[in-house]
Amino acid sequence: MTNTFSFDLQNTDGKARTGVIHTPRGDIRTPAFMPVGTAATVKAMMPESVRETGADILLGNTYHLMLRPGAERIANLGGLHRFMNWDRPILTDSGGFQVMSLSELRKLTEKGVTFRSHIDGSKHFLSPETSMEIQRLLGSDIVMCFDECPALPADRTRLEESMRMSMRWAERSREAFGDRPGHALFGIQQGGLEEDLRAESAEALQNIGFDGYAVGGLAVGEGQQAMFDCLDFAPDQLPVDKPRYLMGVGKPDDIVGAVKRGIDMMDCVLPSRSGRTGQLFTRQGVVNIKNARHADDPRPLDEACRCPACRNYSRAYLHHVFRAQEMISGMLLTWHNLTYFQDIMQGMRDAIAAGTFAEWEAAFHAGRAQGDIEPL
Template sequence: MSDHVAERFSFSIAATDGKARTGTIHMQRGDIRTPAFMPVGTAATVKAMKPETVRATGADIILGNTYHLMLRPGAERVARLGGLHKFMNWDRPILTDSGGYQVMSLSELTKLTEDGVEFQSHLDGSRHMLTPERSMEIQRLLGSDIVMAFDECTKNGATRDEALASMERSMRWAKRSRDGFDSGKDHAAKAALFGIQQGSLDKEIRAASAEALIEIGFDGYAIGGLAVGEGQEAMFDVLDYAPG
């Protein structure tokens, strides 16, 4: 790993026990101790808590959401106000979800195509197009430290054919996310991009997804499409083999 990459993003392992491990992600805005509990600040706030109170709990990183911030107050507005860190008075790392989860959770308000997803706002009914490129642009405007690739979160109960088609679309979007992220050179020089594995509960499809993501190349890799109603036992089964 080059000195430049190590300064921007690196990961060190402190201890292991079987498949379990503890470690630290190193980023310009601070270290993230892992495993980490990441408080959810979907709309630029952790509800009912001040930023300093969130930090006092030991949190090293918080999460914001591309889709919700795109609608309100708007990524361009956040950028004009100095970025998400200043907007919410949080000077440590922020991870932004790409909006891919909302492709599934708000499916009744979306129209999915190869290009991306058209959302009908749950706030006022207005229509917004979210593509891999636009997701990267929004996360760049927000000033995210860990950017998530735009993907399709496969619904629980999908058939094997549906899971395969969904995964393959997500991998095409992953490549477009990679290219879109890299085009924002100033942001890419200090942020990290994570790819997201999909494949529902199918081991072979998840293996193919992992191979595709590694071929594209990301700073980190997330296991997506879990905790969507499959049950704890099934989720644990996937977690046993997905990182393999």
């Protein structure tokens, strides 16, 4: 265990990287996928079960937690780790993205954002300073600076203004964060799909100095190819010796494509949200458990999978509990999806260390292209 935050880059294969982020609450193996615990819980999962899937770190949402149950209340109850019974690292986002996407009647100024809660319409204000204070009260290990994330497509002038304001906010975040040994602050690169704006943003962030750097403002409607085109240059503009985090990504092939382009960390609600709606990710591609073809199928969902849904239950049972809207359905299907995502990460870490990432990637795509096993 360490009392400081550091990143140890261990192997590279092409642009793909593997390493370890050391934190006082434990190590994070990279590339890392962070399950999203929006409201201090990964929906339908116990923290012990999330850990069993292979997750080293969870993500919590500043916006949701400040509205309910409130950051002060969580602080009074011993901080977010104790509150949600997760003793390993937690990253909290800044609240910026949710304010932009969820809030009614928001008003954006240089100072910050005034908005109404999507829960009860109550009025709130978020700024770089208040975001840092809320994340301090939560006690997260990795804190994200407060930024604005414009939806794409957006015109260049809008992207330019937004990115420059985000960089001014990054400086204020750094100042408000202060000196917190053992806790890390990440800066967020913005600039849409424009290479020169991303470069300007990356330079501004490095001049301020952060413990890690995120590629923000992607996976917001631009499509996979445009995202990959941007990732062909964006991670290279960030320091080699610090973790690089792609926010809000994504589908299995998005994740593999991002790691191939030099990304170390990702998060997404997809595995848990899809689990609750009956969409399952497997080595043979996507399976929709609600389809009638599974009703009499005694076989496991994915026979190569180590999760309880695949080890202990048939497709027929998973189909039945989903159709019957039984609670165990969301639990088992989420457990499966999170396990599959963590297995992808482990597969990539092993392949990068062995220098066989290209072969691993080809096998990954070939397996998913096969499609589901034939119906009985």
